[in-house]
Each structure stands twice: as C-alpha cells, then as structure tokens.
Amino acid sequence: MHGILNLLGAAGVVSASFSIARDSNSSDPWADWNEETAFTRKNYTETPKGLINVYERCGGIGHYGPTACSQGIDAMCTFKNDYYSQCLPVADPNAPVGQKPAGPKPAKLSPLVHGKPVGFASAVTGGGDAEPVRPKDVNELSDLLQDPEPRVIILDKTFDFTTAMGTGVIDGCKPWGDLEQNCQVALGLGGDWCNREKPDAPKVQGLEFNKAGISPLWIRSHKTIIGSGDKGIIVGRSIRMMGVENIIIQNVKVTSINEQYVWGGDGLDIWGSSNVWLDHLTVSRIGRQMLVVHEGSNKNITISSIHFDGFTVFSSKCGTESSTSHYWGSKFSGQDDSITFINNYMDHFSGRAPQVGDKNESSISLTHVVNNVWEAVSSKAHAFEVLTGGVVLAEGNLIYNTSIVIDESHGVGLIYMPLGNSGDDLCTKAIGRPCTPNNLLQSGSFNASDPATLDVPEWKDNSNFPVAEAADEKLREKVKANAGFGKL
Incomplete structure (x- = not known):
C-alpha cells in the first residue's frame, strides 16, 4: 500500500x-x-x-x-x-463505502444554532438539542467528535494541534521552485503524486512536516460544532467527514495546516457523506484543498457564508503576480453529489474556486451556485473549473476583478450561468422558476453557458433551490460583511 x-x-x-x-x-x-x-x-x-x-x-x-x-x-x-x-x-x-449511522437522527436543531440551513441540506439537525459540551483541550475535542452519540460541541478557545503529533520527515518534489522562494513543494504522498503527475520535477529530501496536518479529526454522525463568538479556532488539523450523515459546523476557523506543502493536509473534507451544513466558517493557510467533497455519493450538502481566505506566503504560483494567492480552493468530485454553494466569499484565489467534476462521464456533481462573491488580486486568476461530470447552475453571483471566469484547459463539463439584466426563463424547466442573472464586474467574458445543463434529470430529483438576490454592489457588501467566522 x-x-x-x-x-x-x-x-x-x-x-x-x-x-x-x-x-x-x-x-x-x-x-x-x-x-x-x-x-x-x-x-x-x-x-x-x-x-x-x-x-x-x-x-x-x-x-x-x-x-x-x-x-x-x-x-x-x-x-x-x-x-x-x-x-x-x-x-x-x-x-x-460508508459508516453505519450512529443512531436515529435527532428531530430538531439546537437553539444555539444560528439560523436554519438552506438549499439541499435544509433538513439537517446535527446533534439536535443534546446538552452542549465545551471541550477543554485538543484530546477532549477529538474524543467528542468521535462519540457515537449525538453531540452539540461548543468551541470557546483555540485548539492548536500543530505540534500535537510531532513532526515527520519525508522526501518529495519541487515542481514550482524552492521553499526559500516562497514556493509550495510537494510531500511524497498523494498516491505517489510526484512521480505520477510531476515526474520531471526536481526531487527534494528531508521535508519536515507536522503530522497532525495529514491526520484529520474524524467526526461521527449527528454532530453540531459551533464556535463561540470569535474563539472557535482549530489550528494545524483538518476535519474529515467520511461515510457519515447529519453534520453541522458553524462559526469555526480552520487554519495553518502545513501551508508550505502540497499534500500537507486539507481544511475540510467531505467523503461519501450526506446531509452536511458548513456555515460561517473561515478557511485559511492550507497546504492542499481548503474544502474537498469527493469519493462516492455526497447528497444534500450546503456550503454557506464561508470565507475562503486564500492569502498565502507559499504558493504554487510563486514568482508570478499570483504568488500570494492559493490555488487549491474547493474541489467537488464525488460520483453522485447535490451541493448548494451560497453566500460564500473568495479572495486571494488563483483557481479551483471551485472545481466541479471528476472527468468521469458517469458521475454527476450537481452544484447550485448562488449569491457568491469572488474578488481576485491577480490578473491570472480564474474562478471556475467545470470538468466532465460537473453540472453547475450559477445564478445571482458577482465575480469581481477576475480576468478568467472559467478555466477551460481541462475541458468543460456542464455549466449554465445567465448574464444580462433580466431573469432567465430557461431555468424554469430545471428549478421551477427563472434564474437571477450573474454580474461580471471588471472581469473577463463568459461564453461557456450550455442550456443542456438544465436538461440533466437530477435537477428534478431535488428541491430547495434558494431564490437568488440581485448580483449588485449591495450583495457584494453584504456577503463580504457576513461570510466567515466570528460574525454571528
């Protein structure tokens, strides 16, 4: 292995x-x-x-x-x-694939949860109205997340896992340059990625990394994790939801996971799971994907009001004007997904914001992208990548200062993103109402809309399509002011 x-x-x-x-x-x-x-x-x-x-x-x-x-x-x-x-x-x-459920789904949300889930995950209850518990240290947090019983877990401090498991040393490769040049280098993980994907890249020995970064926090079904004010911060370790259901994570910051290393760890990882609501989170300084949804079916996922803070010191785009922008943003590549992506704010990104699809014609990553805001700082940045298997309906989004709206270098799956000043009636056959047009402000053109996106039958198999607001300056200010942790 x-x-x-x-x-x-x-x-x-x-x-x-x-x-x-x-x-x-x-x-x-x-x-x-x-x-x-x-x-x-x-x-x-x-x-x-x-x-x-x-x-x-x-x-x-x-x-x-x-x-x-x-x-x-x-x-x-x-x-x-x-x-x-x-x-x-x-x-x-x-x-x-998948864990057996931990028990019956709790009937209602905790009164400590702010608001209610929208979109595909609208039925999520997490840990229900279980008595809240406040972990006192990293060990207790890890244990509570893996408890088979429904839990409401309140984070009221910083949980720093950076040195909790010590350091490891492994060889790797440097496809883009040296660490001394503020380039990301790659650990020799990822299914032998260096030899498979970058065989000509110079090899490098003795890369020291924090083991906690590639050892995720495992979470079992029926959990609600809520940050208290601006104090719920997880440092140096990711959260993985694999084969589980009914999860809420709200008002939490995940940060500083082997930032200098590709394959140094993801931020949030949804793997063959269902009914997950991620809300008002901040994700920053991550080595690999800030958020990944992959491996099998991921049904009824809502990703809302997240600040994908891509500012980085180490970048795969080092030596370019994108050198402070993270490339590995969000990746949605399950085989049978339904994802609502709403009210999120992306800045300092250079790509994968998000990437949807897995290059497999038999896969469907159905993604409703609504009222999000992109603000690039580099003229080379791109927002979307939609691969084969990706099915994206984008409405009411504002894409600002982004010269490449969609990167077509890896092919284009199915995306429909209406532009213009009026609603798009073509959406009615997919979601039962006209779409709200998108706004490309000081950004490049977009000519990849494919009406066939709306013919995919999976749209009719789902419901709970939030109505998009107008994509104007008011939306931009609102999303930027509300996305991220510490704002509830």
Missing part, C-alpha cells in the same frame, strides 16, 4: 461522563507501528491501539488512526485504493 500508515492511541479520558482509555505511548503515534499485526482479523481485544467499527477507514494516505477492525464480527482492514483502506466484514468484501 502506498502512503504512510500510523497508529494513534485510543482517545483519552475527557470528563466524568465521556471517557475512553488513552494509550500511554500516544505522545509518539508512529512508535509502535507493526505491519504484521496492524491488519489482523483476530485477537482484536489484544491490540493496544484501539478498535475500528465496520465500514470505517483503517489505513491509507494521511491515516494515523487505529488499524484493528472489530465490531463483534469477523472483519478485516481491506485495501480499497491508494487513498484509503476500510474495515469490511469478511463475508461481505464488496460492502458499500
């Missing part, structure tokens, strides 16, 4: 009501890795490293959790691809 595998200790004692034994050697989670015992199907209770439920991830690139599978049945850690292995029942080797 490609990639680095590692073991963390089981989660630690966090409170009188929520406790799990923590491995005594958790200060160095790589210390006791043993390939001969990591993937055993028997003697589950003998491993000191904790147990994984059936259908959960047990290995792969960036995985630093336990690898022993147990749920009272015969299961084994099964290699799926370069990116992950999964605990599967031995009698069911072709079982679908």
Whole structure:
C-alpha cells in the first residue's frame, strides 16, 4: 500500500461522563507501528491501539488512526485504493463505502444554532438539542467528535494541534521552485503524486512536516460544532467527514495546516457523506484543498457564508503576480453529489474556486451556485473549473476583478450561468422558476453557458433551490460583511 500508515492511541479520558482509555505511548503515534499485526482479523481485544467499527477507514494516505477492525464480527482492514483502506466484514468484501449511522437522527436543531440551513441540506439537525459540551483541550475535542452519540460541541478557545503529533520527515518534489522562494513543494504522498503527475520535477529530501496536518479529526454522525463568538479556532488539523450523515459546523476557523506543502493536509473534507451544513466558517493557510467533497455519493450538502481566505506566503504560483494567492480552493468530485454553494466569499484565489467534476462521464456533481462573491488580486486568476461530470447552475453571483471566469484547459463539463439584466426563463424547466442573472464586474467574458445543463434529470430529483438576490454592489457588501467566522 502506498502512503504512510500510523497508529494513534485510543482517545483519552475527557470528563466524568465521556471517557475512553488513552494509550500511554500516544505522545509518539508512529512508535509502535507493526505491519504484521496492524491488519489482523483476530485477537482484536489484544491490540493496544484501539478498535475500528465496520465500514470505517483503517489505513491509507494521511491515516494515523487505529488499524484493528472489530465490531463483534469477523472483519478485516481491506485495501480499497491508494487513498484509503476500510474495515469490511469478511463475508461481505464488496460492502458499500460508508459508516453505519450512529443512531436515529435527532428531530430538531439546537437553539444555539444560528439560523436554519438552506438549499439541499435544509433538513439537517446535527446533534439536535443534546446538552452542549465545551471541550477543554485538543484530546477532549477529538474524543467528542468521535462519540457515537449525538453531540452539540461548543468551541470557546483555540485548539492548536500543530505540534500535537510531532513532526515527520519525508522526501518529495519541487515542481514550482524552492521553499526559500516562497514556493509550495510537494510531500511524497498523494498516491505517489510526484512521480505520477510531476515526474520531471526536481526531487527534494528531508521535508519536515507536522503530522497532525495529514491526520484529520474524524467526526461521527449527528454532530453540531459551533464556535463561540470569535474563539472557535482549530489550528494545524483538518476535519474529515467520511461515510457519515447529519453534520453541522458553524462559526469555526480552520487554519495553518502545513501551508508550505502540497499534500500537507486539507481544511475540510467531505467523503461519501450526506446531509452536511458548513456555515460561517473561515478557511485559511492550507497546504492542499481548503474544502474537498469527493469519493462516492455526497447528497444534500450546503456550503454557506464561508470565507475562503486564500492569502498565502507559499504558493504554487510563486514568482508570478499570483504568488500570494492559493490555488487549491474547493474541489467537488464525488460520483453522485447535490451541493448548494451560497453566500460564500473568495479572495486571494488563483483557481479551483471551485472545481466541479471528476472527468468521469458517469458521475454527476450537481452544484447550485448562488449569491457568491469572488474578488481576485491577480490578473491570472480564474474562478471556475467545470470538468466532465460537473453540472453547475450559477445564478445571482458577482465575480469581481477576475480576468478568467472559467478555466477551460481541462475541458468543460456542464455549466449554465445567465448574464444580462433580466431573469432567465430557461431555468424554469430545471428549478421551477427563472434564474437571477450573474454580474461580471471588471472581469473577463463568459461564453461557456450550455442550456443542456438544465436538461440533466437530477435537477428534478431535488428541491430547495434558494431564490437568488440581485448580483449588485449591495450583495457584494453584504456577503463580504457576513461570510466567515466570528460574525454571528
């Protein structure tokens, strides 16, 4: 298997009501890795490293959790691809990807949640009205996120994971230049990305990185995570939602994840999950994708009022006027997705803002892009990339100072983005009403609208299409003032 595998200790004692034994050697989670015992199907209770439920991830690139599978049945850690292995029942080797739900969905939102979800995730309840809990440190936060019970988790401080797992050293490559030139370099991860995608790039040895950056915080179903005021900050570690459902993350900042390294870690990762609402977040200083939605079906996802703050010191565009702009913005590449992308603010971006599609004709990444604002600082920046499999309806958006509205260098999937001064009646057959036109202000032209986008039957399989406001200066000021954390 490609990639680095590692073991963390089981989660630690966090409170009188929520406790799990923590491995005594958790200060160095790589210390006791043993390939001969990591993937055993028997003697589950003998491993000191904790147990994984059936259908959960047990290995792969960036995985630093336990690898022993147990749920009272015969299961084994099964290699799926370069990116992950999964605990599967031995009698069911072709079982679908995804965790089993943690329990029944809570009936209503917590009164601590601000507003209500709109768009495809409008039915999300997260942890419901469970009693709020405030984790006191990084260990307790990690444990609460993985609790099988519904939880409302309040973040009222900075949780800095930067050095929590120590540092690792790995070789890589430098496709764009040296770190000393403020260029991002690539860690030797990503399914052997350096050799596969950049075989001619100079190799580099001894890259030191923070292990927490590529070891995400795992979250189980039925969770609400809310930042308190401007204090809910997660530093140095991403949040991964894999095979789960019914998640709310609101008013949180995720920042500073191995910024100088491609494959240094994503910010927010939705992987084969459903009913997820991400709202009023700030994502900044990330090594790889600020937000990625991928691998399998991701149904009923709403991404709202997020500030994608792309300002960076290390860039894959180093040495150009885009040198302070992050390229790896948002990537939506699941095989059967429904995503509402609304009221978000993108600045200091150079691309993938967002990228939609996975170059697969059998995939559908259905994305409704509504009332967002883009502000580029580079004349070389582009907003959209829509690949094969991407199906994008964009309305009521304001794209400012962006010379390339859509990058067509990798091909163009299906996108419909009406322009002009009046509503577009063609949208009626897809979403039951006319569309609100988009506004390209001091930006390049857009000629890629394809009416066939509106013929995709999946539009009629969905509902909850928010009505777009007019894409004018008033919208621009409103979105910029409200997007991001610390504003609720």
